[in-house]
Each structure stands twice: as C-alpha cells, then as structure tokens.
Amino acid sequence: MGYFATLAAGDRPAGAGVLTSLEALAADMEGVAEAALAADATRWANALPRAARLVGSKALAVGGGPFQAVLRAALAEGFAPPADTLVDTVSRLAETQRAERDLAVLLPGPGRLLADGTSVNDVKAALVGLMERICASRPAMVLLDEREDPALDGTACRRLAATARNVADYYGVALGLCLSQVDDPLAAIAARRALRLDHLLIADAAASHAECLAAASAAGWRSLGLAGPPAGVPAAEGDGAAPWFAMSGAQRDIEALQRALAGV
Numbered sequence: 162m163g164y165f166a167t168l169a170a171g172d173r174p175a176g177a178g179v180l181t182s183l184e185a186l187a188a189d190m191e192g193v194a195e196a197a198l199a200a201d202a203t204r205w206a207n208a209l210p211r212a213a214r215l216v217g218s219k220a221l222a223v224g225g226g227p228f229q230a231v232l233r234a235a236l237a238e239g240f241a242p243p244a245d246t247l248v249d250t251v252s253r254l255a256e257t258q259r260a261e262r263d264l265a266v267l268l269p270g271p272g273r274l275l276a277d278g279t280s281v282n283d284v285k286a287a288l289v290g291l292m293e294r295i296c297a298s299r300p301a302m303v304l305l306d307e308r309e310d311p312a313l314d315g316t317a318c319r320r321l322a323a324t325a326r327n328v329a330d331y332y333g334v335a336l337g338l339c340l341s342q343v344d345d346p347l348a349a350i351a352a353r354r355a356l357r358l359d360h361l362l363i364a365d366a367a368a369s370h371a372e373c374l375a376a377a378s379a380a381g382w383r384s385l386g387l388a389g390p391p392a393g394v395p396a397a398e399g400d401g402a403a404p405w406f407a408m409s410g411a412q413r414d415i416e417a418l419q420r421a422l423a424g425v
Contacts, residue, residue: 169302169335182222183209185409186216186412191208209254218418269288273306275318289324304339304360307341308341313356337362350376354380363387378401391421
C-alpha cells in the first residue's frame with residue numbers, strides 16, 4: 162500500500178512520502194499546452210502515467226496548475242465540461258494506476274469559491290456534487306485548494322469543509338487542505354486546524370521543515386506536506402504528523418525529479 166493510501170486507511174505510513182504534480186511535464190512530453198491536455202480526458206489519463214514512470218513517481222496529483230482557475234470559474238458559472246473531464250480522467254487513472262501509484266486530486270476549496278462571489282448554497286451544491294463524483298473513484302486523497310485568508314475562519318468555510326469531509330469519509334478518501342500564499346507557516350498550521358481536516362499541504366516553501374512538522378504535530382494534524390524535494394525533516398515519532406513533500410516539474414526538471422524520487 163502506498164504512502165497516501167496508508168493515510169487514507171487511517172494508518173501512519175513509515176518514512177516520508179512525495180506527491181508529484183506532473184501536468185506540465187506530461188504536456189511537454191505530448192507537445193501540447195497544459196490547457197489542451199486538461200481538455201482531453203483520454204490524453205490526460207494516458208500522459209500522466211508516462212510522466213510518472215519517467216521520473217519514478219509513486220504518487221500523482223491531478224488537477225493542479227492552471228486547470229484550477231479554469232475549474233473554479235466553471236463551477237461558479239455552472240459550466241460542466243472541465244469538471245466532467247476531471248472526473249473522467251480520475252476514473253481512468255484509478256482504474257489503470259491504483260496498483261502502481263497513489264492518486265491525489267486537487268479541487269477548489271470553499272474559501273476560493275466563496276471569494277469568487279458564489280453563494281454558500283451554490284458552493285455547497287457544486288462542491289458536494291464534484292466531491293461525490295471524484296471520491297467514487299476512490300483516490301487516496303483529495304486536497305482543497307485555498308489561499309491563506311481570514312475568510313477561512315468564518316462559519317461558512319468551516320461548515321462547507323465539514324460537509325466535504327463527510328463525503329470523503331463515506332468513500333474512505335483522505336481529505337486535506339492545500340494552502341498557498343502563506344506568510345507565516347507556523348501560524349497558519351495552528352489556525353487552519355480549526356477546519357477540522359486531517360492533512361495539510363503548505364504549498365509555499367517553508368524556511369524550517371522541522372519547526373513546521375513540530376507545529377503540525379502539536380496542532381493535531383495527521384500529516385503535513387511541504388513544498389520541495391524530500392530533505393531536512395526528522396522522522397516524526399509516535400502520533401506526530403506524518404511528513405510528506407509536494408513536487409512539480411516540467412521537461413527541464415526531469416533529472417532533478419529523478420534524483421529526488423530515487424530514494425523514496
């Protein structure tokens with residue numbers, strides 16, 4: 162069982178995991194723009210495993226990069242094709258890749274959707290509907306994409322996050338938060354635990370991995386993801402937060418990705 166599948170099962174994996182976002186590399190390998198790749202489920206689902214095999218990745222993130230803005234806008238406008246393409250892609254990947262590598266899916270978080278002017282009821286309907294369709298394929302993890310913002314302290318975001326967690330729990334999928342634009346990682350790690358999610362990815366580079374991991378353990382996070390290659394994090398002991406890393410790359414990054422993933 163892979164690192165993120167182990168987290169989804171409620172267990173604590175050994176060592177540190179690495180989650181790779183390879184849409185840019187896959188698009189380079191296909192000779193197309195990322196937007197074109199993300200518009201074709203068959204091509205998307207075929208290209209990502211090729212990129213993963215090239216760099217030796219055991220865990221794939223799906224739906225990141227420029228596609229997030231496209232998906233967020235489509236959900237706000239009730240435009241179905243981007244979500245349909247993502248659901249189809251995840252379904253295909255789950256069928257072909259589950260035995261080889263874990264899957265994580267990035268979806269717009271409630272704070273981002275509310276910030277776009279969508280009503281709470283419409284956000285709930287859109288988020289729950291998409292969560293159910295994605296989780297039916299049982300990826301190891303779903304990450305809600307958010308910016309660090311005081312709006313995340315609001316009742317609406319907390320309730321919507323709880324609703325999303327209920328869906329994820331029903332399907333046995335781990336649910337986490339992908340947090341960007343973080344000026345103070347230690348403060349954010351403590352504050353965002355109020356959303357009552359178990360897994361957190363700090364999408365911006367953090368100065369001290371060890372301090373972040375200690376803060377996550379103290380706050381009660383089950384796992385903490387940090388941007389960049391796996392390095393500089395001591396193994397957490399006991400019930401502390403399990404450490405993992407998030408990496409992305411294009412064609413120019415192949416050798417760096419291969420080196421970073423070689424020991425994982």
